[in-house]
Amino acid sequence: MDKGITRTEISTLGEFGLIEHLTKNIEFHNASTILGVGDDAAIIDHFGKQTVVTTDLLVEGIHFDLMYTPLKHLGYKSIIVNLSDVYAMNATPTQVTLSIAFSNRFSLEALDEFYEGVYAACNRYGVDLIGGDTSSSQKGLMISVTALGEVTPGEFVTRNGAKKGDLICVSGDLGGAFLGLTLLEREKKIYLESPQIQPDLEGQDYIIGRLLKPEARKDIIEFLGEQGIKPTAMMDISDGLSSELLHICKQSEVGCVVYEDKLPIAEDSRQFAFKLELDPTACALSGGEDYELVFTIAQEDYDKIVLSEKVSVIGYVAEAAEGARIITKGGNTHEITAQGWKAF
Numbered sequence: 001m002d003k004g005i006t007r008t009e010i011s012t013l014g015e016f017g018l019i020e021h022l023t024k025n026i027e028f029h030n031a032s033t034i035l036g037v038g039d040d041a042a043i044i045d046h047f048g049k050q051t052v053v054t055t056d057l058l059v060e061g062i063h064f065d066l067m068y069t070p071l072k073h074l075g076y077k078s079i080i081v082n083l084s085d086v087y088a089m090n091a092t093p094t095q096v097t098l099s100i101a102f103s104n105r106f107s108l109e110a111l112d113e114f115y116e117g118v119y120a121a122c123n124r125y126g127v128d129l130i131g132g133d134t135s136s137s138q139k140g141l142m143i144s145v146t147a148l149g150e151v152t153p154g155e156f157v158t159r160n161g162a163k164k165g166d167l168i169c170v171s172g173d174l175g176g177a178f179l180g181l182t183l184l185e186r187e188k189k190i191y192l193e194s195p196q197i198q199p200d201l202e203g204q205d206y207i208i209g210r211l212l213k214p215e216a217r218k219d220i221i222e223f224l225g226e227q228g229i230k231p232t233a234m235m236d237i238s239d240g241l242s243s244e245l246l247h248i249c250k251q252s253e254v255g256c257v258v259y260e261d262k263l264p265i266a267e268d269s270r271q272f273a274f275k276l277e278l279d280p281t282a283c284a285l286s287g288g289e290d291y292e293l294v295f296t297i298a299q300e301d302y303d304k305i306v307l308s309e310k311v312s313v314i315g316y317v318a319e320a321a322e323g324a325r326i327i328t329k330g331g332n333t334h335e336i337t338a339q340g341w342k343a344f
């Protein structure tokens with residue numbers, strides 16, 4: 001991990017020295033951040049806005065594999081996955097806290113690399129790191145991030161407002177992160193069996209980037225705001241489109257119909273899926289971690305969204321009794337399940 005460069009043991013700094021080291025250059029982006037790192041608690045003033053809170057825990061070996069995840073990317077992604085949840089509420093993220101536990105396998109240089117990614121995400125999205133906690137662990141790395149955001153009272157969007165006849169929209173494209181993961185897992189397996197073989201990642205930057213360096217769709221929330229569109233329901237796509245659609249259907253007490261030929265899949269993802277003899281549609285439906293947004297809008301908002309290249313209309317909201325269904329390119333109808341859809 002230290003690639004032969006300097007290795008500074010964390011023990012040379014001590015806990016407080018480490019916290020000071022990791023947080024000394026913080027500059028705030030938000031007027032709502034009244035007090036940040038350095039006291040018993042941070043202070044936030046949301047000036048009459050409503051506050052959104054969300055938290056995520058990332059555990060080494062469960063959520064990430066350091067064999068193919070650079071620490072800087074991991075730091076970046078730890079922040080992004082939380083910001084994505086805030087945007088999915090139609091809110092603007094403003095502050096994050098970050099807690100980490102790490103074994104003595106991690107040097108100061110390794111933590112610095114991780115925090116480089118954290119601060120890159122904070123700067124890009126204009127959020128302030130205002131606190132956290134630091135601990136050692138017996139084994140592995142654990143990361144817990146909490147994000148706070150603000151929203152004009154009543155403007156937040158939940159999962160339960162989808163109405164029959166609404167249009168179902170998704171941002172960006174789907175399945176890429178899953179294919180990136182499949183590729184890296186395959187190369188890892190080959191490497192473990194034959195370490196002399198160099199990993200073959202040639203030409204697969206897109207899908208690898210989708211997994212290791214996801215972005216949160218701040219631009220979509222801004223676009224919706226500019227167009228005066230308030231989605232009736234919204235979620236971010238972390239587990240996979242089918243799983244998220246089923247959540248919206250259940251909580252909104254509706255059904256849905258989506259069209260296979262409308263699912264946005266990048267050409268790079270499609271090509272790689274074919275190479276592995278995977279069905280690109282199944283990857284788009286069930287592959288997780290794309291951190292795109294899925295949302296429903298009233299039909300009268302269609303004209304405002306149709307010209308956006310960032311958003312695809314993939315289907316419509318139906319009655320609960322109709323269930324959740326996908327219509328294939330061949331015109332067949334299948335039930336959507338959390339794993340994709342039931343076997344053809």
Ligand code: ADP
Nearest residue numbers: 019036037038039040098100130131132133134
């Ligand atoms: P306490 O004993 O109250 O938990 P700490 O000594 O753990 O306080 O933390 C001191 C300050 O540093 C607090 O503001 C805390 O939020 C912040 N902090 C601790 N660990 C981290 C970290 N890993 N990243 C950012 N801020 C941190």
Ligand code: MG
Nearest residue numbers: 132133134135
């Ligand atoms: Mg503490």
